[in-house]
Amino acid sequence: MPKANHIRALARICRQFGGRLTILSQRAFDALFNQRVDHIYGNEELSEAPFTDAHGLWWRKKIIYAVRGRENVNNIIHEMGHVFASPHHPDCSCRECHEWNWLGWEIVLARLIDAMPTYSYHNARYALGEGGGSQWGKISSERRRAIVADRITYARQAGFIGTNGDLRSMR
Secondary structure (H helix, E strand, O other): OHHHHHHHHHHHHHHHOOHHHHHHHHHHHHHHOOOOOOOOOOOOOEEEEOOOOOOOEEEEOOOOEEEEOOOOOHHHHHHHHHHHHHHOOOOOOOOHHOOHHHHHHHHHHHHHOOOOOHHHOOOOOEEOOOOOOOHHHHHOOHHHHHHHHHHHHHHHHHHEEOOOEEEOOOO
């Protein structure tokens, strides 16, 4: 499936969860994120993704932002995890906020829109587990399958994914 189709599918899923995916020019994105007050944690306002200058979110309003022409399916899925699979703002440091908790949710979403190869490729440097550790791209396919199964099982048990495999929004 071409990237444009993935982006449209992600936008549709955002709408289903009461949010939206907004694609902006780089200039509009910079203006939006440069006006925020830095160094205020837990403000539930804008959060720019730390490893890109082309993705971010407004958690309270359930908006995921991406820069036109630089949309990255993996980054959008990850930001959607912060907005829909976490009941707390990304700046929260509580145990329930750890990204490892909703990795299974992200994987199910990537599979749902037929973007798992792209998602996996762009996650090559993702640190596994709650304390970091190995990187996704450096582990064997056997180990990767075991992690996927574990994270999806956890997501089902935690209620991020229904028993029939449907994604759920936690907020």
